[in-house]
Every structure is written in structure tokens, then in C-alpha cells.
Amino acid sequence: QIQIASLYQKFEQYFDIGAAVNAKTITTQADLIRRHYNSVTAKNEMKFAEIHPDPDRYTFEAADAIVDFATIQGEKIRGHTLVWHNQTPDWVFEGPTGAQATREELLTQMQQHIETVVKRYRGHIYAWDVVNEAIEDTTDITLRKSKWLDIIGEDYIAKAFHFAHQADPNALLFYNDYNETNPVKRDKIAALVSSLQDQGVPIHGIGMQGHWNLHGPSIEEIRAAIELYASLGVQLQITELDLSVFEFTDRRTDLTEPTPEMLELQAQRYEQIFELFKEYQSCITAVTFWGAADDYTWLDHFPVKGRKNWPFLFDCQQAPKMAFHRIMK
Numbered sequence: 186q187i188q189i190a191s192l193y194q195k196f197e198q199y200f201d202i203g204a205a206v207n208a209k210t211i212t213t214q215a216d217l218i219r220r221h222y223n224s225v226t227a228k229n230e231m232k233f234a235e236i237h238p239d240p241d242r243y244t245f246e247a248a249d250a251i252v253d254f255a256t257i258q259g260e261k262i263r264g265h266t267l268v269w270h271n272q273t274p275d276w277v278f279e280g281p282t283g284a285q286a287t288r289e290e291l292l293t294q295m296q297q298h299i300e301t302v303v304k305r306y307r308g309h310i311y312a313w314d315v316v317n318e319a320i321e322d323t324t325d326i327t328l329r330k331s332k333w334l335d336i337i338g339e340d341y342i343a344k345a346f347h348f349a350h351q352a353d354p355n356a357l358l359f360y361n362d363y364n365e366t367n368p369v370k371r372d373k374i375a376a377l378v379s380s381l382q383d384q385g386v387p388i389h390g391i392g393m394q395g396h397w398n399l400h401g402p403s404i405e406e407i408r409a410a411i412e413l414y415a416s417l418g419v420q421l422q423i424t425e426l427d428l429s430v431f432e433f434t435d436r437r438t439d440l441t442e443p444t445p446e447m448l449e450l451q452a453q454r455y456e457q458i459f460e461l462f463k464e465y466q467s468c469i470t471a472v473t474f475w476g477a478a479d480d481y482t483w484l485d486h487f488p489v490k491g492r493k494n495w496p497f498l499f500d501c502q503q504a505p506k507m508a509f510h511r512i513m514k
């Protein structure tokens with residue numbers, strides 16, 4: 186078998202190439218990850234509900250396994266995520282009495298959680314998605330409604346960054362979100378980050394999730410978002426890249442394999458997107474895929490349960506797809 190060139194080595198002079206992993210894929214995709222990616226992110230294992238399921242109980246085993254794997258392989262590690270409206274247990278928002286926590290109680294809880302998790306992986310995790318998806322999508326409301334916002338107030342975001350910075354002054358701290366190319370949302374994201382900067386909040390980067398598909402967003406929309414975020418003087422990372430073969434509104438479930446047209450379009454899109462990222466190499470420091478190969482993707486269950494998807498550069502056998510060859514040209 187001919188040895189194919191390494192993806193991350195190809196892009197080493199521009200940015201890191203990451204893969205989201207879990208406790209299983211660090212085994213089933215170990216060779217692929219080692220060869221083609223130089224950074225990893227835990228898909229779920231560091232989220233609040235997974236790592237801190239009960240008030241007095243942290244479950245570090247799966248997260249530790251990922252950190253150990255990455256350390257042995259010499260992979261960088263991005264941490265995901267500290268404060269989010271999803272995958273956070275109800276008890277977090279309840280005070281000691283079981284009623285709703287007060288602002289002070291929730292801030293204490295947030296601080297303890299952030300301090301414990303961030304300190305544990307100090308020196309291993311170089312960047313954290315401190316706050317995830319805090320901006321409302323479509324309406325003119327800026328901040329998404331959540332228990333964090335309800336109970337603490339708008340400064341919950343600034344507080345989270347301060348706590349993370351105290352726990353590890355060397356970690357790069359990111360605000361991470363999706364629909365990041367939507368003109369209305371990207372302005373709100375930029376306004377949030379800019380106001381955090383004005384308040385002296387330690388924030389170093391914006392994470393653009395990059396859950397895109399074969400038809401959108403356009404290259405010009407992505408470029409506009411990159412330009413806007415870069416103008417704030419922070420670094421940018423693409424944190425969860427995948428190119429779904431279905432448009433978001435497409436609810437078809439009858440496809441058992443991707444059509445040649447889909448694979449061709451996907452290859453074209455990946456090529457254009459990576460060309461664009463290369464243009465912005467001075468501000469884009471990492472491009473992480475939300476998986477490593479088509480044998481395992483969250484899009485197999487989202488937004489349609491149990492529908493197979495093929496969003497990556499490697500197929501279900503972990504062999505390079507047309508898109509891989511196109512961006513390696």
C-alpha cells in the first residue's frame with residue numbers, strides 16, 4: 186500500500202489540523218488521528234454533565250484517557266467546553282436547598298467547576314472554549330435565554346473568562362459559536378467580544394464551529410465573518426468543521442451512500458474553504474474537524490435521528506476521499 190501524505194504536515198506552515206475524538210475513537214481511529222491530525226478535542230467528555238455529574242463527584246476517567254492519548258502522541262489539546270446551556274446538569278442551577286440557586290451560589294458553583302477542570306489539565310490543554318453558544322440566533326435579542334443568564338445576569342460570560350484565566354493564566358481562552366457566518370449573528374458575536382475586550386476580560390480568540398454543508402454558507406459569507414472577527418485583534422480557530430451532504434432543511438432519510446455528485450461538490454467546497462483559510466493564515470491558528478472520518482459523526486443523529494452522513498475527508502473505512510486529495514494538491 187502506498188503511504189499517503191499527512192494532512193497536518195501539509196498544513197503545518199499555516200495552522201494546526203484537529204479532530205474531535207471520544208474515549209472510543211482514540212482506539213478505533215488511533216492510527217488515522219496520529220497520522221493526519223496534530224490536535225484533538227473531546228467531543229463530550231469535558232462537558233459539565235459528563236465530567237461533573239453530581240455536586241461532589243467529578244468523573245475524569247474518559248477525559249483523562251483522551252488527554253493521555255494526546256500526550257503520548259504529541260497532539261495538542263483544545264478543551265471543550267466550560268459554560269454552555271446544553272449538557273449541564275439541573276443541580277448546577279439549584280441551590281443547596283433544591284430551590285433555584287441565587288446569583289452568588291451559581292457564581293460559586295461556576296468558579297469551582299472551572300477551577301477544578303481547568304487546573305487539572307493545566308499544561309496539557311492549551312486553549313479552552315470557555316463559553317459556548319451564548320448568542321441568540323435569529324431574533325434581535327443578543328444573548329440566548331439560559332439559566333446562566335437568568336440567574337447570574339449578562340456578566341456570566343465575563344465571569345467565566347476571569348475564572349478560567351485565574352485557573353490557568355497560560356491557556357488561550359475562546360468564545361465559540363455556530364451560525365457564525367450569518368450576518369446578524371456574526372455582528373452580535375463581534376459586539377459581545379468587543380465589549381468583553383473593553384471591560385478588560387481575558388479573551389484571546391473566537392471559535393467558529395463550522396457546521397456547514399454542500400451549499401452554504403458561501404465562501405464570501407465565510408470571508409466576511411473571518412474579516413470581522415479578525416478586525417477585533419483576536420485569533421480565530423475553526424473548532425467543529427464538518428460539511429454535511431444534506432442541507433439543514435433536507436430531511437431525506439433514504440440515502441445509503443453518498444452520490445458521486447455529492448462527493449464532487451464536497452471536494453470542491455473543501456478545496457475552496459481551505460484556500461480561504463490559507464489566505465487568513467495570520468489569524469487562523471487551527472482548523473479542527475468535529476470527528477476524524479465518516480465512520481463516526483454526530484451528524485448520523487443530527488438533525489435527523491439515525492440518518493447516515495458523510496461530512497469528512499476520510500470515508501467509513503478511514504480511507505481518503507476525493508475531498509482529501511483535492512485539498513492535498
Ligand code: XIL
Pocket residue numbers: 228229317363394425483
Ligand atoms: C455534540 C456532540 O458531538 C454529540 O455527541 C452530543 O450528543 C451533542 O453535542 N456544537 C458544539 C458541540 O459545541 O459540543 C456539539 O457536540 C455539536 C454542536
